[in-house]
Amino acid sequence: MARRQTRFSAQDMVDDPRLKDESPSLWGDDYGGVAAGLLSSAVTCFAGIGFNATTTRDISAGVGLSPAAMYVHFASKELVLFEIARIGHERALAFIESPEVEQAADSTARLRTIVARFVAWHARHHACGRVCQYELSALSAEHYEAVTELRRAINGVFRDAVRRGVQDGSFADVDVDRVVRGMLSLGIDLVRWYRLDGPDSPEQIGEFYADLALSMVARGSAVTSA
Amino acid sequence: MARRQTRFSAQDMVDDPRLKDESPSLWGDDYGGVAAGLLSSAVTCFAGIGFNATTTRDISAGVGLSPAAMYVHFASKELVLFEIARIGHERALAFIESPEVEQAADSTARLRTIVARFVAWHARHHACGRVCQYELSALSAEHYEAVTELRRAINGVFRDAVRRGVQDGSFADVDVDRVVRGMLSLGIDLVRWYRLDGPDSPEQIGEFYADLALSMVARGSAVTSA
DNA sequence: GTCTATACTGCGATAGAC
DNA sequence: GTCTATCGCAGTATAGAC
Numbered sequence: 001m002a003r004r005q006t007r008f009s010a011q012d013m014v015d016d017p018r019l020k021d022e023s024p025s026l027w028g029d030d031y032g033g034v035a036a037g038l039l040s041s042a043v044t045c046f047a048g049i050g051f052n053a054t055t056t057r058d059i060s061a062g063v064g065l066s067p068a069a070m071y072v073h074f075a076s077k078e079l080v081l082f083e084i085a086r087i088g089h090e091r092a093l094a095f096i097e098s099p100e101v102e103q104a105a106d107s108t109a110r111l112r113t114i115v116a117r118f119v120a121w122h123a124r125h126h127a128c129g130r131v132c133q134y135e136l137s138a139l140s141a142e143h144y145e146a147v148t149e150l151r152r153a154i155n156g157v158f159r160d161a162v163r164r165g166v167q168d169g170s171f172a173d174v175d176v177d178r179v180v181r182g183m184l185s186l187g188i189d190l191v192r193w194y195r196l197d198g199p200d201s202p203e204q205i206g207e208f209y210a211d212l213a214l215s216m217v218a219r220g221s222a223v224t225s226a
Numbered sequence: 227m228a229r230r231q232t233r234f235s236a237q238d239m240v241d242d243p244r245l246k247d248e249s250p251s252l253w254g255d256d257y258g259g260v261a262a263g264l265l266s267s268a269v270t271c272f273a274g275i276g277f278n279a280t281t282t283r284d285i286s287a288g289v290g291l292s293p294a295a296m297y298v299h300f301a302s303k304e305l306v307l308f309e310i311a312r313i314g315h316e317r318a319l320a321f322i323e324s325p326e327v328e329q330a331a332d333s334t335a336r337l338r339t340i341v342a343r344f345v346a347w348h349a350r351h352h353a354c355g356r357v358c359q360y361e362l363s364a365l366s367a368e369h370y371e372a373v374t375e376l377r378r379a380i381n382g383v384f385r386d387a388v389r390r391g392v393q394d395g396s397f398a399d400v401d402v403d404r405v406v407r408g409m410l411s412l413g414i415d416l417v418r419w420y421r422l423d424g425p426d427s428p429e430q431i432g433e434f435y436a437d438l439a440l441s442m443v444a445r446g447s448a449v450t451s452a
Numbered sequence: 453g454t455c456t457a458t459a460c461t462g463c464g465a466t467a468g469a470c
Numbered sequence: 471g472t473c474t475a476t477c478g479c480a481g482t483a484t485a486g487a488c
Contacts, residue, residue, distance in 0.1 A: 034453085065454070067483095077482070137276060138232050138233075138279065181416075184415075185412050185416065186415075208404060281464080294466080295472060295473085297465070455486100455487080455488075456488105460483090462481090464479090469474085
């Protein structure tokens with residue numbers, strides 16, 4: 001039987017408007033020109049059919065080049081995945097460590113801004129986000145560890161924001177770890193279904209989920225720790 | 227360079243306590259004996275390293291059989307994936323359509339029960355849940371459509387429960403689609419990180435998320451529709 | 453830096469003995 | 471129903487011309 005009789009090929013993914021995202025704007029500080037195009041092509045393919053189902057030919061074909069072209073810019077397919085995951089996590093982390101967060105008036109405004117920006121980033125870059133969330137098992141041990149370090153930093157931003165609000169009395173005495181898990185889940189799971197051509201803009205869904213996050217830590221809520 | 231220099235092999239997944247789940251109890255009505263063992267082995271491998279990175283040899287080796295053994299019970303690797311996805315979705319749907327849900331006293335109790343059971347099911351069967359959520363792109367077009375049908379039914383249970391509460395005045399006038407997305411995200415994303423040997427039992431995390439879900443539709447919440 | 457051509461490997465699936 | 475052996479092919483990566 002044929003090796004690949006799956007629903008979609010990588011080329012279908014490139015043509016699918018559901019996978020349109022704004023990853024091309026992500027590589028600027030690290031890559032430009034052909035290399036940036038290869039990363040964007042790989043994001044679309046990886047997000048659509050997965051790292052292991054994507055061939056190096058698919059990635060090159062996405063920018064109109066021959067099968068061998070990818071290796072001039074990246075030493076291996078795994079390195080393409082790592083660069084996507086590394087840059088994606090770095091950008092998301094930077095986006096929730098912005099001055100706008102530092103200047104928040106109080107713990108509530110601070111948490112609201114962090115959640116809204118985290119969610120909006122993942123909506124705008126949802127294809128890159130899918131790769132960052134669901135394809136990490138294909139990384140080498142060293143690269144996986146490097147990404148895990150960045151993920152710990154992102155979790156730390158949320159944990160600090162919630163803990164600070166609990167300590168200064170802005171929030172109820174919630175179970176910080178549980179609540180942070182829930183907030184991250186809202187922001188992360190949307191990469192599975194979000195589309196830029198859907199009803200909500202990235203900023204709108206960010207605001208909506210920021211409200212949900214605040215309701216999770218609100219005083220008088222049913223969700224205080226036991 | 228080697229084809230697979232990834233972090234983990236399928237055998238590592240079989241040995242990893244993080245992927246312990248209770249999928250062996252899922253196949254009873256459809257498969258028994260060796261076939262059930264193959265499905266459970268496949269769940270562990272697919273959940274750990276993905277459908278495309280798992281070989282038919284891995285699946286068979288998980289139950290101590292030779293590479294060819296799988297084909298006596300399943301016509302193809304893709305069919306193994308489909309059976310896991312089909313049965314997983316059927317069981318999850320049945321679990322939130324239980325008599326316990328039908329007998330709920332009011333809209334609030336009804337939604338609480340649905341969310342708690344949905345979340346608890348995904349926690350208990352989190353490895354199967356990962357396959358059901360993240361590996362569907364490897365299905366054939368026909369099999370994908372069959373699973374999509376089941377997913378629509380599951381979404382419908384949530385949508386009806388929220389809509390009913392809005393209509394009878396138990397809930398605030400929320401944006402039903404948005405709120406249902408959020409509830410499903412909480413229940414689905416946990417398959418990415420949940421472990422049975424962690425601090426929360428499936429039922430405990432189900433109760434916790436049911437509280438969150440109710441706070442999303444509570445009257446007087448900040449999250450009413452515009 | 454891009455191409456064509458290809459070496460090498462590993463996987464899905466099958467054949468045929470027991 | 472399980473085994474061993476193997477076929478055929480797809481996919482990563484490289485060689486070498488331009």
